[in-house]
Amino acid sequence: MKRREFIGSLTALAVSPHISTTDPLVYSFTKGRPVRPGRIKLEMPALAENGHSVAMTVRVDSPMTPSDHVRAVHLIAEKNPVRDMAVFYLGAHCPRAEVSSRIRLNGSQQVVAIAELSDGSFWSDAAYVEVREAACTDGG
Amino acid sequence: MALARIDLPQEARRGELVEVRIVIQHPMETGFRRAPQGERVPRNAIHSLVCRYRGIEVFRATLSTGIAANPFLRFFLRATQSGDLDFWWLDDDEVQGSAKARLNVT
Numbered sequence: 001m002k003r004r005e006f007i008g009s010l011t012a013l014a015v016s017p018h019i020s021t022t023d024p025l026v027y028s029f030t031k032g033r034p035v036r037p038g039r040i041k042l043e044m045p046a047l048a049e050n051g052h053s054v055a056m057t058v059r060v061d062s063p064m065t066p067s068d069h070v071r072a073v074h075l076i077a078e079k080n081p082v083r084d085m086a087v088f089y090l091g092a093h094c095p096r097a098e099v100s101s102r103i104r105l106n107g108s109q110q111v112v113a114i115a116e117l118s119d120g121s122f123w124s125d126a127a128y129v130e131v132r133e134a135a136c137t138d139g140g
Numbered sequence: 141m142a143l144a145r146i147d148l149p150q151e152a153r154r155g156e157l158v159e160v161r162i163v164i165q166h167p168m169e170t171g172f173r174r175a176p177q178g179e180r181v182p183r184n185a186i187h188s189l190v191c192r193y194r195g196i197e198v199f200r201a202t203l204s205t206g207i208a209a210n211p212f213l214r215f216f217l218r219a220t221q222s223g224d225l226d227f228w229w230l231d232d233d234e235v236q237g238s239a240k241a242r243l244n245v246t
Binding site: 052053054057075077080081082083084085086087088089090093094095096098099100101102103104135 | 211
């Protein structure tokens with residue numbers, strides 16, 4: 001195998017740069033299937049004054065038809081005491097794969113969103129949020 | 141704890157995309173916070189939420205303490221016929237809540 005081919009095969013493996021697929025929390029729903037970067041966009045502010053309430057929007061690039069739609073979106077915070085923040089279950093009946101909420105962040109960290117599509121593929125995106133005052137400092 | 145506000149357009153045309161927003165009054169207690177006397181406030185967060193439109197489930201979420209107090213959610217649905225939008229949720233104290241809004245489709 002030529003060196004160039006080898007490097008090409010590495011990108012074909014397409015491992016998510018955002019989170020490890022062997023992470024027990026990720027493995028609990030991917031069951032070891034690959035998580036690729038792309039198709040999902042996680043929008044969060046780069047800087048939050050405090051971590052008590054930070055706006056969050058996830059958007060998945062999907063036609064939302066019976067044959068091709070988003071099943072679920074998983075939201076994971078890497079440094080929160082409770083890492084699995086939320087799971088949003090969508091489906092073919094949802095006209096647009098977009099969900100917003102407000103989340104708590106225990107300090108500056110990366111938030112990861114993973115979309116599960118109807119064909120069984122997983123796609124991820126991440127956003128790093130700088131938090132001035134963490135949410136869980138109170139008596140923690 | 142059954143106070144919620146649902147934001148919907150006044151009316152929608154058939155087949156139109158409708159943006160739904162809901163804010164539920166709930167402390168989403170993390171279990172890490174201490175009361176002024178020093179005792180730990182037990183965890184109590186809404187962990188499940190379902191939205192049904194004319195009796196059919198259109199949105200479901202499992203939440204955790206990672207969601208801010210007074211949880212806010214925004215999602216989309218397709219207007220088909222006039223009918224009720226029913227929200228139902230359950231928290232760690234097994235307390236159920238519900239809220240209803242009417243969507244008029246022309």
